[in-house]
Amino acid sequence: MNEKHNTFEDKDKDLSEKLPKQPPNLLQHLQSHLSQMPESVKTVTNTRSEGLITSTQEIDLQQKQQVYHNIAQFLQERLQVEFQKVEFQKAEFQTYLQTTYILCNESDPQLVGKQPPSELAQQLATEVKDLVLTIKVHYLKPQEVPTSDTGLNSKHLRQTEIFYIDRNNPKPNIFRVDEQVEWDNLPSDVGESFIKENLARNSFKLYPQGD
Numbered sequence: 001m002n003e004k005h006n007t008f009e010d011k012d013k014d015l016s017e018k019l020p021k022q023p024p025n026l027l028q029h030l031q032s033h034l035s036q037m038p039e040s041v042k043t044v045t046n047t048r049s050e051g052l053i054t055s056t057q058e059i060d061l062q063q064k065q066q067v068y069h070n071i072a073q074f075l076q077e078r079l080q081v082e083f084q085k086v087e088f089q090k091a092e093f094q095t096y097l098q099t100t101y102i103l104c105n106e107s108d109p110q111l112v113g114k115q116p117p118s119e120l121a122q123q124l125a126t127e128v129k130d131l132v133l134t135i136k137v138h139y140l141k142p143q144e145v146p147t148s149d150t151g152l153n154s155k156h157l158r159q160t161e162i163f164y165i166d167r168n169n170p171k172p173n174i175f176r177v178d179e180q181v182e183w184d185n186l187p188s189d190v191g192e193s194f195i196k197e198n199l200a201r202n203s204f205k206l207y208p209q210g211d
Contacts, residue, residue, distance in 0.1 A: 056188045061110055063158075063187045067137050067206075068104065068111070070160040070177045072096040075128060078175075082131060082167055091120055099124040104135070104206040133163040133172060135207040139181070139190045141200050155180040 076096040098121035101112045117125075138159040160177040183191070190202045 059185055060187045060189075061108075063181075063185070064106075064108075065111060066179070067158070067160050068097060068100045068106070071104070071135060071162065071206075072100045074162055074175050075099055075124070075132075078131065078164065079124065079127065091124070095121050095124065099128060103128060103132070105209050131164050131167075132207065133165065134205065135163075136161045137204050137206060139186065139194075139202045141194060155182060156186060157181070 098117040102125040140157040162175040
């Protein structure tokens with residue numbers, strides 16, 4: 001099965017190019033008559049449209065943050081084992097989360113905040129590059145998710161995969177977190193791909209960038 005190695009940002013760009021340039025006919029009809037509607041109706045229409053956009057953006061951000069948390073937890077556990085440094089042992093989870101943002105080239109202020117990453121987070125990011133080979137996240141359709149009871153699961157699956165090496169063992173290892181996701185909680189671009197492209201799996205490469 002072929003994988004699409006896109007970042008979150010690249011995937012958004014790809015889908016935006018495929019979406020229709022003009023709004024649907026129903027929306028065009030509403031827009032053409034909006035000026036003739038009472039103010040109360042205008043308010044309700046605008047509020048619902050804005051609410052839908054906000055909800056979609058919030059879901060996308062939540063999915064990203066959940067994946068980043070999985071990565072940060074792995075880094076915190078592994079680096080404390082691999083590098084016996086006092087500052088790494090005492091580093092808080094937020095520091096490892098900042099390290100994750102650096103590795104994945106994440107710059108959205110809604111996720112990373114307004115403050116630049118700490119010096120320790122930047123140091124950790126440098127150390128991690130000797131440990132982590134690649135980071136991917138996959139979204140799989142329910143038919144790709146076997147269960148012990150029915151053989152199929154009605155929920156989608158999100159897999160966070162980290163390929164890494166130990167200092168004492170050059171053979172690559174894999175760390176994976178499998179989590180079920182409801183359809184309504186899928187990122188908007190993933191849902192679009194499942195519908196329009198009929199994909200069984202949608203994959204993103206978060207690290208390293210540009211490969």
